Structures are given as C-alpha cells and as structure tokens.
Amino acid sequence: xxxxxxxxxxxxxxxxxxxxxxxxxxxxxxLPVWEDDGELKVxxxxxxxxxRYGYWTLPAGFMxxxxxxxxxxxxxxxxxxxxxxxxxxxFALMNVQHVHQVHMFYLATLRDLDFAPGEESLDVRMFTxxxxxxxxxxxxxxxxxxxxxxxxxxxxREGDAGxxxxxxxxxxxxxxxxxx
Amino acid sequence: xxxxxxxxxxxxxxxxxxxxxxxxxxxxxxLPVWEDDGELKVxxxxxxxxxRYGYWTLPAGFMxxxxxxxxxxxxxxxxxxxxxxxxxxxFALMNVQHVHQVHMFYLATLRDLDFAPGEESLDVRMFTxxxxxxxxxxxxxxxxxxxxxxxxxxxxREGDAGxxxxxxxxxxxxxxxxxx
Numbered sequence: 001x002x003x004x005x006x007x008x009x010x011x012x013x014x015x016x017x018x019x020x021x022x023x024x025x026x027x028x029x030x031l032p033v034w035e036d037d038g039e040l041k042v043x044x045x046x047x048x049x050x051x052r053y054g055y056w057t058l059p060a061g062f063m064x065x066x067x068x069x070x071x072x073x074x075x076x077x078x079x080x081x082x083x084x085x086x087x088x089x090x091f092a093l094m095n096v097q098h099v100h101q102v103h104m105f106y107l108a109t110l111r112d113l114d115f116a117p118g119e120e121s122l123d124v125r126m127f128t129x130x131x132x133x134x135x136x137x138x139x140x141x142x143x144x145x146x147x148x149x150x151x152x153x154x155x156x157r158e159g160d161a162g163x164x165x166x167x168x169x170x171x172x173x174x175x176x177x178x179x180x
Numbered sequence: 181x182x183x184x185x186x187x188x189x190x191x192x193x194x195x196x197x198x199x200x201x202x203x204x205x206x207x208x209x210x211l212p213v214w215e216d217d218g219e220l221k222v223x224x225x226x227x228x229x230x231x232r233y234g235y236w237t238l239p240a241g242f243m244x245x246x247x248x249x250x251x252x253x254x255x256x257x258x259x260x261x262x263x264x265x266x267x268x269x270x271f272a273l274m275n276v277q278h279v280h281q282v283h284m285f286y287l288a289t290l291r292d293l294d295f296a297p298g299e300e301s302l303d304v305r306m307f308t309x310x311x312x313x314x315x316x317x318x319x320x321x322x323x324x325x326x327x328x329x330x331x332x333x334x335x336x337r338e339g340d341a342g343x344x345x346x347x348x349x350x351x352x353x354x355x356x357x358x359x360x
Contacts (some may be wrong), residue, residue: 003188022245023205026282065186065202068349069282090347093270095248102206102249165345167270169248178235 024100027141028072029060030108031149032085034126036172040153041126042146043110045080047138048122055138058105058145059083060118061167073106082116085109088163092148094141095169103141107163129153140170203294204280207321208252209240210288211329212265214306220333221306222326223290225260227318228302235318238285239263241300253286261304262296265289268343272328274321275349283321283350287343309333320350 002009003019011020032043044056059080063072070087077083088107095102117124127133129150137143148166156162182189183199212223224236239260243252250267257263260326268287275282297304307313309330317323328346335341 020200021205021242024243024247025201025203026206038323062201063204063282065204065280066277067204067272068277069347070275070349090273090345093249093273095250097246097248100245102243165270167249169250 005074020062022100022104026063026069026072027060027101027103028069028106029058029077029103030064030073030077030082030085030106031058031091031145032077032081032108032110034110034113039128041128042132042149043081043083043115043124044062044132045117045121046123046125047120048117049120049161052138054122054136056133056136057138057142060103069104070106073104073108077108078118080118080121082114082118083124084111084114086111090165091163092141092145092165094144094169095167096141097169098171098173103139103145105141105145108126144170199260202249202280204282206243206249206252207221207281207283208238208243208256208286209238209283210253210257210265210286211238211265211271211325212257212261212263212288212290213354214290214293219308221308222312223261223295223304223306223328224312225297225301226303226305227300228297229300232318234302234314234316236313237318237322240283249284250286253284253288257288258298260298260301262294262298263304264291264294266291270345271343272321272325272345273347274324275347276321277349278351278353281327283319285321285325320353324348324350 001012034041047053047055047057051168059077061076074087077085085108091107115124132146152163152164181192208270214221227233227235227237239257241256257265265288270284271287272285295304296327312326331344
C-alpha cells in the first residue's frame, strides 16, 4: 500500500501498521596493499559463501547500524582477511542499482602480513597487478575498483599527483544472474 | 534473536521467520549554485516538515531502491525545490552514525531560476555566502557541506585547482535532540 503523504508503495505490517521502508544498502570494503622494494601487491579473499563461492574479492560487506563507513570497511577487512590495515582515503563509490546497493572502497595499507582467512573466506592472498585473477573476480565492482586503482598507479608513474576519488554506475552482473 | 551464522541480534518475523536487517540509510542531496556576473548564490529550502520545521536545508532526502545516488540527488532537488539543475561531482560524504545515516551531496548548477517550493518546502531562496542563515540551518551536515564548499572557493581564489571531495563524521546534533 501507499502510506498517506507518500508517493510509492511500502511494506506495511498488517498487525501494527509499522512501515518497513526498503532503501539501498551500503557495502563497505578496502583495497589493502603492501609495498616491498618497489613491488606493490593487493590483498584478495577467496569467497567461502554464496553468491560467487570460490571467486576472489576485496574484503567488503554490508555496513551495519551504529558504525561509520570507515568502521564498516575496517571491520570487514578484519572479519574476512584477519588483516591489520591502516585506512586511507575513500577511493571508489559504485552504484549497483539493480541489486539496490552502493559499494564503497577505501584505500588501505597493510601493517604486516599476518593475515588469515576468516569464516567467510577460503583463502587470502597477495597479488601483483599481473597476478590478479581477472577472470575469477567475484563482482563487477571489484574488477572496476582494481582497474581504476591500477590506472591511477599508471598515471602516478607519469607524474600525476596521487589516487583520485571515482564514482561509477554498474548496470549488469559479472556473468550469470547469480553474480551481482 | 541472533540468526545462525550471524553475530548480532536481528528483527525476525515470528510468523514467517523473515530476517529484517537494519542497515544505515543514505540521504542524497545537491548543493545547487547560480553564478551571475561573478556573484555566486546557493539555493536553500525552508523545511515544511519535521524534524526542523522552518529551518533551512539543501535539497536532500532518502535514496530509494532502483535509483542511483545521482538519480536520488536529482529527484530530491526537483521534489523539494522544483529546480532544474545540471549535476556535478560528488562533493561530500558525511557519516551521521548516531541516526544510522550517511549523507551525500553533489555539486549542481542551476540551469535557470524557475524554481518553486515543493510539498516539503515552505520557501526556496538563493543566498550569497554572506546571506546564508547559518544560525537557522536544519542539520549539521548542511552546515558542514556549506562550510567545506566556501572553504574550497576561498582556496580556488588563491589558485587552487577546484572543488575537492570531502568525507567527515558528524557525531552530534545541531542543537537539541530533535535535530539530527
């Protein structure tokens, strides 16, 4: 039904009349890097849960009430990768309209390499740019974020100032309807 | 109750066992400007609804499912101010943790001055920096966004490149518990 003064249908409890608004959810994550002797590696997690079981992702998950975007990104990085990171700037904001989500990724620097897969990960590993399993990434926002990151790095090698902030709309799944 | 495999309590329907996750909501808006003969003015709306009835705000409201952050910002600008704007870059992202919200504001340029208050506004007006009713602003995220905007303008007058992207945590209400 459409509540009074509103302009679209809402879920309304038939017993207590509470209106359950359905709004897009935020997915917060990090792009954790480790630089050693000029070589940069990115941390990825192999998913132990559906959707996209067995595919690689940046650590990310749903933001909860009572936390900030930064706190959510940090929490997911600990939960999924057991990683100890220092958070950097917000790097990417991606609209994933068809699944009612907005994905955001913060830059992050690993403080050490003592990471370990959490309950939702089968494996956690470091990848150089050429080692990234591009064909086995879980979601289009992961691919887009990694592409934007390495594009910024390439520009920085040519003298550009630093990492930018990027926004993008993702309008279709990676492959197959199960991958949003 | 805490669902299996989860780590925090959720609202679970006692009849059908549906889990109603409670996640932070996004509030999307714009900072619409009009520049004439070197003089810049910002559009503000006087709220016709609670909370903060009668106080001034940038056009903004809850993002709905099936729209992007840009589309939500544009929709709210039309609904509250009847304004015809061209959207610019995402300018500010503010965590308002204590009310479970994230507020985002896009820069926007008015295409004309044919705006008019919508149902949720008592009035819509243009303000130069010195005319902004700082003591009658509705929410701290509005004040912070306007302050960041004019600070960027001041830096630009001294040769800085352009508007930045800003993130900030808002940890307390403007004044009194009704203003979040």
